[in-house]
Amino acid sequence: MDDTAVVSAQRFWQELGLPGLIDVHTHFMPQRVLDKVWAYFDAVEPRWHITYRAEEDERLATLRAFGVRAFTSMLYPHKPDMARWLNGWAADFAARTPDCLHTATFFPEPGVEGYVRAALEGGARVFKSHVQVGAYDPGDALLEPVWGTLAESGTPVVIHCGSGPHPGKYTGPEPVGRVLARHPRLRLIIAHMGLPEYGDFLGLAERYEGVHLDTTMAFTDFTESRWPFPRSERGRLAALGDRVLFGSDFPNIPYGYRHALDALTRVGQDGEWLRGVCYGNAARLFGI
Secondary structure, eight states, X not given: OOHHHHHHHHXXXXXXXXXXXXXXXXXXXXXXXXXXXXXXXXXXXXXXXXXXXXXXXXXXXXXXXXXXXXXXXXXXXXXXXXXXXXXXXXXXXXXXXXXXXXXXXXOSSTTHHHHHHHHHHTTOOEEEXXXXXXXXXXXXXXXXXXXXXXXXXXXXXXEEOSOOSSOOTTOSHHHHHHHHHHOTTOXXXXXXXXXXXXXXXXXXXXXXXTOEEEOTTTTSHHHHTTSOXXXXXXHHHHHTGGGEEOOOOTTSOSSOHHHHHHGGXXXXXXXXXXXXXXXXXXXXXXXX
8 A cells, every 4th residue: 555645545534624525436246247447458559557456455544545435336237137146245335334324236137126125234335337337228117117216216326427548338328317207316426527528417416416537537637638628617516515415436546546536626616615525425325
């Protein structure tokens, strides 16, 4: 662990007068699944350097040393018959990791409503939906009762539905917008600020009070060089300050954790906005 990096990250939230950070977008998953994720990034050209490639215990220690008080175990299926056992692993992980928000996931398949309800009854506090990797329509009829259940329970769902880094058949604001039209009380957290369709997803947040956005990889050098956040949208970002949440994508980021924090200061918002994004908004949403 880099002690200098730890002190630097701690200084960020201490100077804001916060008790620490809440990171709503971190990845913990079965090692054999994570190994496949890392192999995918290793094959990307140019090679994607995973800054925090380490054993699980070391990754947890690093995140806590940075001052993260609560985090998630974002995991997701890419095919049927996968989500249920991922949820079993996530439940065990949450039971032995009390600062992790118990995370679950789903896929459009027979039985999905049952295992989503079982996850909720088992204490799941947040779900992950990856429209891009799963290559599914969020409006699939098999998911209709799932969205209804999650809307009724008020359980947040972190959903990767933007078209970055590569568009999919069901990415973009339109498919998820149709889901929200049918379930307007859904608490969706749009991953990566919905890049590159930032403005469209800001529009969904303006239209539906349950829609939030996470800052995962947004505003960083890596992302700004490819999908810059428009300066013209900064006013809308400020107005939605109570529904923007810090996310990092730890450990799968090609830069240091402090850079993910520093990037938040680039969009011209004040200390109150930063305090809400880094802690207060998520604390309120998850009852922390």
